[in-house]
Amino acid sequence: MNVVAAKITKWLALLALLCLAITCYAMGNASGAIALVILGFVFEGVFWLFGHKLFSRKKSIEEQSPS
Numbered sequence: 001m002n003v004v005a006a007k008i009t010k011w012l013a014l015l016a017l018l019c020l021a022i023t024c025y026a027m028g029n030a031s032g033a034i035a036l037v038i039l040g041f042v043f044e045g046v047f048w049l050f051g052h053k054l055f056s057r058k059k060s061i062e063e064q065s066p067s
Contacts (some may be wrong), residue, residue, distance in 0.1 A: 009049075017047040 021043035028036030 012043060014051050017043050
């Protein structure tokens with residue numbers, strides 16, 4: 001898998017996690033199901049952790065390469 005495809009895959013995974021979190025929040029609030037709201041929190045947490053790893057890795061790679 002080349003670098004561009006890997007980046008696109010990671011961004012699509014982040015977008016999917018964010019969409020799942022928003023969907024769970026909306027469905028949980030509409031139906032009153034606390035389990036869906038908790039699941040939304042879990043998806044959002046994974047989104048922030050995964051996104052942070054993506055951004056910090058990109059930053060560290062740019063710092064290591066000589067200009």
